[in-house]
Amino acid sequence: xxxxxxxxxxxxxRRAVGDAVDRVRGTFTFAVDRRIEGTLHxxxxxxxxxxxxxxxxDAADALAVPGVVAVIDGSHVAADDGISPWYGENRADQPxxxxxxxxxxxxxxxxxxxxxxxxAEAAAAQVWVDIEELPHVVDPVLAGAPDAPQLHDExxxxxxxxxxxxxxxxxxxxxTAAHVHTATYTSPAQNHVPMEPHSATGAWLPDGSLEVWTGxxxxxxxxxxxxxxxxxxxxRVRVRGDSLGGAFGSKIDLRLEGLVALASRAVGAPVxxxxxxxxxxxxxxKHAATVTMTTGVDEDGLLVARIIDIVWNSGAYAxxxxxxxxxxxxxxxxxxxxxxxxxxxxxxxxxxxxTGPFRGAMTGQVCWAHESAADEIAAELGVDPVEWRRRNxxxxxxxxxxxxxxxxxxxxxLLTAVDDALTADAPPTSSxxxxxxxxxxxxxxxxxxxxxPTRSEAQVQVDAEGQVAVRTSAVEMGQGAAASLAEMAxxxxxxxxxxxxxxxxxxxxxxxxxTTSSSRTTFATGLAVERAASDLRACIAQQVAQPWGITPDxxxxxxxxxxxxxxxAQRMTYADVVRSSGAGELVGTGRYETPPGAGRLDPExxxxxxxxxxxxxxxxxEVEVDTETGRVHVLRAHGATYxxxxxxxxxxxxxxxxxxxxxxxxxxMEETLYEAGQMINPNLSDYQIPSLLDVPxxxxxxxxxxxxxxxxxxxGESTVPPMAPAVANAVHDAVGVRIRDxxxxxxxxxxxxxxxxxDDRKN
Amino acid sequence: MSDTSERITLSVNGISQEVxxxxxxxxxxxxxxxxxxxxxxxxxxxxxxxxxxxxxxxxLMSSCIVPVGMVQGRAVTTVEGLAAEDGTLTPVQTAFMExxxxxxxxxxxxxxxxxxxxxxxxxxxxxxEVREWMTGNLCxxxxxxxxxxxxxxxxxxxxxxxx
Numbered sequence: 001x002x003x004x005x006x007x008x009x010x011x012x013x014r015r016a017v018g019d020a021v022d023r024v025r026g027t028f029t030f031a032v033d034r035r036i037e038g039t040l041h042x043x044x045x046x047x048x049x050x051x052x053x054x055x056x057x058d059a060a061d062a063l064a065v066p067g068v069v070a071v072i073d074g075s076h077v078a079a080d081d082g083i084s085p086w087y088g089e090n091r092a093d094q095p096x097x098x099x100x101x102x103x104x105x106x107x108x109x110x111x112x113x114x115x116x117x118x119x120a121e122a123a124a125a126q127v128w129v130d131i132e133e134l135p136h137v138v139d140p141v142l143a144g145a146p147d148a149p150q151l152h153d154e155x156x157x158x159x160x161x162x163x164x165x166x167x168x169x170x171x172x173x174x175x176t177a178a179h180v181h182t183a184t185y186t187s188p189a190q191n192h193v194p195m196e197p198h199s200a201t202g203a204w205l206p207d208g209s210l211e212v213w214t215g216x217x218x219x220x221x222x223x224x225x226x227x228x229x230x231x232x233x234x235x236r237v238r239v240r241g242d243s244l245g246g247a248f249g250s251k252i253d254l255r256l257e258g259l260v261a262l263a264s265r266a267v268g269a270p271v272x273x274x275x276x277x278x279x280x281x282x283x284x285x286k287h288a289a290t291v292t293m294t295t296g297v298d299e300d301g302l303l304v305a306r307i308i309d310i311v312w313n314s315g316a317y318a319x320x321x322x323x324x325x326x327x328x329x330x331x332x333x334x335x336x337x338x339x340x341x342x343x344x345x346x347x348x349x350x351x352x353x354x355t356g357p358f359r360g361a362m363t364g365q366v367c368w369a370h371e372s373a374a375d376e377i378a379a380e381l382g383v384d385p386v387e388w389r390r391r392n393x394x395x396x397x398x399x400x401x402x403x404x405x406x407x408x409x410x411x412x413x414l415l416t417a418v419d420d421a422l423t424a425d426a427p428p429t430s431s432x433x434x435x436x437x438x439x440x441x442x443x444x445x446x447x448x449x450x451x452x453p454t455r456s457e458a459q460v461q462v463d464a465e466g467q468v469a470v471r472t473s474a475v476e477m478g479q480g481a482a483a484s485l486a487e488m489a490x491x492x493x494x495x496x497x498x499x500x501x502x503x504x505x506x507x508x509x510x511x512x513x514x515t516t517s518s519s520r521t522t523f524a525t526g527l528a529v530e531r532a533a534s535d536l537r538a539c540i541a542q543q544v545a546q547p548w549g550i551t552p553d554x555x556x557x558x559x560x561x562x563x564x565x566x567x568x569a570q571r572m573t574y575a576d577v578v579r580s581s582g583a584g585e586l587v588g589t590g591r592y593e594t595p596p597g598a599g600r601l602d603p604e605x606x607x608x609x610x611x612x613x614x615x616x617x618x619x620x621x622e623v624e625v626d627t628e629t630g631r632v633h634v635l636r637a638h639g640a641t642y643x644x645x646x647x648x649x650x651x652x653x654x655x656x657x658x659x660x661x662x663x664x665x666x667x668x669m670e671e672t673l674y675e676a677g678q679m680i681n682p683n684l685s686d687y688q689i690p691s692l693l694d695v696p697x698x699x700x701x702x703x704x705x706x707x708x709x710x711x712x713x714x715x716g717e718s719t720v721p722p723m724a725p726a727v728a729n730a731v732h733d734a735v736g737v738r739i740r741d742x743x744x745x746x747x748x749x750x751x752x753x754x755x756x757x758x759d760d761r762k763n
Numbered sequence: 764m765s766d767t768s769e770r771i772t773l774s775v776n777g778i779s780q781e782v783x784x785x786x787x788x789x790x791x792x793x794x795x796x797x798x799x800x801x802x803x804x805x806x807x808x809x810x811x812x813x814x815x816x817x818x819x820x821x822x823l824m825s826s827c828i829v830p831v832g833m834v835q836g837r838a839v840t841t842v843e844g845l846a847a848e849d850g851t852l853t854p855v856q857t858a859f860m861e862x863x864x865x866x867x868x869x870x871x872x873x874x875x876x877x878x879x880x881x882x883x884x885x886x887x888x889x890x891x892e893v894r895e896w897m898t899g900n901l902c903x904x905x906x907x908x909x910x911x912x913x914x915x916x917x918x919x920x921x922x923x924x925x926x
Contacts, residue, residue, distance in 0.1 A: 020860050021852070021860065024856040024857075024860055024865075024875055025802075025845075025846050026800075026801075026842030026843045026875070030804075116796070118788065118792070194867075194869075195806045195814055195869045195870050195902070196806075196867070245867050245870075478869075654866060654905065654906070657908060662903065683809055692898040692910070693895075695894075698908060
């Protein structure tokens, strides 16, 4: 074991309260604060061309800078038999460093390794990269044209995933519909903007194994990718993580870990990397998407058929796109009862930043379409949009577009809660509604599947001091996973949650967990933790039952103690039980796995059981539109979700309300912009995220199931996607213009208002 | 680095420090890399997000855009320097804990420093003044509600102390 990567007595578990003190004191160690003695620092030299062939890389000037240790590029990687440089979840299309070709501006071309980050940055500017430029394409629709520039020889037509969903006979049913509506909705590339940039430190140990400290959401995925890349048994790769300063999907799968491992391999010392903000923008993106939706309804406004065509922009490399584009397609019909659905989805490579999951992954883009369409259809039918939804929303026993028979459906109640909140606390309008400022209200609903199939493992242990520790590989990134998991274990053990510590992920020490994403942690990891805690509880009962002459199920657990119901003298703390067992510690293990077959879908029709349960969210907003400037101000927002079994009401509220503000950014301000194949706003001056001045009055409703054995549902994403369509629907309600291209900026609203005025004058 | 190094002395959290470095390096980088004070964070690098907030002679600054040469001879207070030596938290820190004024907490050091500066300048701010002042500190998790609540509670607690 390398002493370099085991800094002193680094704590391996933590408690929520102690963490909070450290957080307000500034002494809490986030991934980006992890410092390991003796590390060198790497900085990437990045492509300035969107598409081209690398003709030469001259590192002589950089190597001459004092303090520079090495410069490596794709040619070194390609020549190394110990490295399999191409990676990706579904297809290995992305090189750890560009090999022969660059496919987007910002792609890592070389790594400069030096004794300080400042030296490495200065030297990186002196690595001379010659690129013979090729024609580039940034628009995924154009990327599908026969004469479009081709990014990957192995993947023709820039195809990074093609899928269909066939439920009933949508084309035939559409012909019988009383009313048909069709429109196209577009949403742009956006950045996650975790306030903490990405960082990682990697080191090869003397025994030839690899150890990486990293700010990741998916330690076990990183372990697998590194094992494949460096041709190691996964047990020879140890991935260790800290708490993250936000992630939102940007820290899933391989990020910097391959680069630091590569750099460490080259120089024989631990190497650290940390991204600057522009590099964060150049490392991961939300998928831009174009969704065309045709909907047929009958005379009563009930949905008859829906035909959906989606084009996703996967960026230069696919990562998860071949799988996730299908997931997005499956969610695209929305939370409605539609007898006939046909969806066609294609993802295309373009010369833009590679994409990945983004809070509420692949859902915002399709929710934007089906919820805008919902209001448009209701308006054409002359029906109130809340009422139209109420008639069509999924209820228990209805079939979803995958054929799943739905259960635990709460949409109508969620919608009612939101509608009531919007109506009940309406602020006075007569005094503030001026000639130039108009108010309007809008709602939107979303359906999201959760990760299926999935697997989580956990251990809960108690030692001779009575210290209870939960071991999982779940990642704390602000969602409160550590506190929730501690609470779930504590309840099973009948002891205070404050006395339970929760591990950091460390694949050398903490059991398997698929990933911390898709709102799956409280559900999947949580159930594994509960089972581990129950197992430990049974183990403790087993220890005392025989000596006390009772059966294990007669043992009473309370406040971290066991006692015998008939004999008050028979009472022991958990610590006493461990001591008397002579075992040193008692360990419970637990595992959650989705049922066999869950998540398996027909390859042609996408019919099957798509998800063990469904995330349900409804959002309502009131906006004020300034008709002179087009500016949209969201005055208030109410979010509602269904939590299944609720673990903590306060943390749930924070997820819902924080999620709405996150969604507000996507609704009215956020978009990464490209000119000549180059992202032109990769900084927080030009790419604005919501600040305190953008905050609406916010409230929330959490519906839950009081049954202590009910499944908890994830709630961290379900109010994010509906924000954008709720805002656009409210803008339409306020001023009568329909924006179908996100974000709903002042410029677009103003232009639409002027067009409307011109049209009104003509009529 | 093209800059030649200079010897720069400054006080950090009441302790005199001497660093030999290029004066153009950011104060933030010197705090984090040379002085091992990682409380202040780099969020944007261009002085707009507030994660790197520190006090220089009591005045709120974004340390990511302050060249360390500019703080020669001056007193810098970072988030680590706010609590008492025995660990007693300030009213602002206590209020952030009690109100749950954070989720991931990466922006919290900057929020705490900015709120401290506000309450020194304006001990009893209205909610609107809090919103105005704190708007330079971005948070991607909370939705900000609990941050405003924490600052108002800290103001109230501070009032209580001086009464």
